[in-house]
Amino acid sequence: NAGVTQTPKFRVLKTGQSMTLLCAQDMNHEYMYWYRQDPGMGLRLIHYSVGEGTTAKGEVPDGYNVSRLKKQNFLLGLESAAPSQTSVYFCASKRLAETDTQYFGPGTRLTVL
Amino acid sequence: RKEVEQDPGPFNVPEGATVAFNCTYSNSASQSFFWYRQDCRKEPKLLMSVYSSGNEDGRFTAQLNRASQYISLLIRDSKLSDSATYLCVVGRGAHDMRFGAGTRLTVKP
Numbered sequence: 221n222a223g224v225t226q227t228p229k230f231r232v233l234k235t236g237q238s239m240t241l242l243c244a245q246d247m248n249h250e251y252m253y254w255y256r257q258d259p260g261m262g263l264r265l266i267h268y269s270v271g272e273g274t275t276a277k278g279e280v281p282d283g284y285n286v287s288r289l290k291k292q293n294f295l296l297g298l299e300s301a302a303p304s305q306t307s308v309y310f311c312a313s314k315r316l317a318e319t320d321t322q323y324f325g326p327g328t329r330l331t332v333l
Numbered sequence: 334r335k336e337v338e339q340d341p342g343p344f345n346v347p348e349g350a351t352v353a354f355n356c357t358y359s360n361s362a363s364q365s366f367f368w369y370r371q372d373c374r375k376e377p378k379l380l381m382s383v384y385s386s387g388n389e390d391g392r393f394t395a396q397l398n399r400a401s402q403y404i405s406l407l408i409r410d411s412k413l414s415d416s417a418t419y420l421c422v423v424g425r426g427a428h429d430m431r432f433g434a435g436t437r438l439t440v441k442p
Contacts, residue, residue, distance in 0.1 A: 251428065262337060262420065262432030263377070270428070278429075310376055321367070322430070324376035 222246055224325035226311050232331045233301045241296040241328050243311030251314040252294040253278075253322065254286060256307040263310060269294055301332045336360060337423050339433035347441055350411045354436045356404045356421030363431075365424035366397055368406050370417045371435065377420055380406075411440045 227242040243252065250271055255263040255278075265278030267286040275286045283305060285297045294313075298305060308329050312322040338357045346352050366383035381388065383395040383404050394407040404421055421433035 253428070255432075260341075260434055262335070262434045263430075264432070265428075265430065268428050276428070321379040321382070324378070326376050327374075 224311055224313055224323050226309075226325040226328050228328060229326065230329045232333065233298075234333050235302060237301050238297070238299050239301065239330075240298075241309055241311075241330075243294045243296070243313075243325055244292055245294075245311075245313040245323070245325075246292060247313060247315075247323065248291070249313035249323070250291075250316050252288065253312040253314070254284070254294065254296045255310045255312065256280065256305075257310060257327075258307050266296065266309075301330075303332045306330060306332045334359065335434070336431045337421055337433040339419075339421050339436045341434060341436060343437040343439055345439045345441060346411055348411055348413060350440075351407065351409045352411055352438065353408075354406045354419055354421075354438075356406075356423075356433055356436075358402050358404070358421075358423045358431070360423070360425055360431075361399075361402060363402075363423045363425055366395075366404050367422040367424070367430075368393075368395055368404075369420040369422055369432075371420055372417050377432075380419070408438075411438075413440050413442065416440045 253268040254266040269288040272291045311325040368380040369377040370380045371377045387396045392409045396405045418435040
């Protein structure tokens with residue numbers, strides 16, 4: 221049982237390049253989330269999904285797109301990376317119950333030059 | 334003003350000490366409350382949920398004061414392994430969790 225995994229672990233991009241971050245979970249969780257974590261700030265929600273084929277915007281969605289074609293996978297895309305998107309990105313998943321905890325992946329460190 | 338505020342620390346305490354962290358939140362409609370622990374360059378992990386009646390898990394005690402809109406975490410008999418950043422998390426709804434920036438704790442021998 222791997223839990224939540226993220227690919228890649230590290231990435232360096234040039235401004236304007238695109239990339240996709242992959243999150244996978246093997247816990248059969250309904251809900252999945254993408255956050256970013258910046259120094260001096262708490263984690264902020266980018267997008268989330270309440271089920272296969274559905275996505276919704278979080279607190280800071282601009283510049284990102286997401287897709288959830290399979291229940292176990294949640295993709296985060298950057299179409300045209302900007303230095304302001306340099307951050308650590310965490311994926312999380314959660315079961316159906318509202319009060320359940322979120323389980324986080326190990327994170328992806330992204331630098332945009 | 335941040336929705337969830339925490340003293341960033343660092344708190345440097347000797348082994349065996351008792352240390353307390355507070356967290357304040359601004360949205361009075363918040364519904365759920367948690368403390369997460371985050372080790373350096375690792376992912377956050379749930380430490381404990383926080384209930385109105387207060388709850389305890391071993392050396393850790395969490396309290397919630399809805400009237401004053403703050404949450405506290407008390408760690409007794411600190412261990413070296415307690416060194417980490419502690420994140421206060423407040424839920425506005427099922428999918429809207431607001432994270433504090435964290436309080437850093439270092440426990441020294």
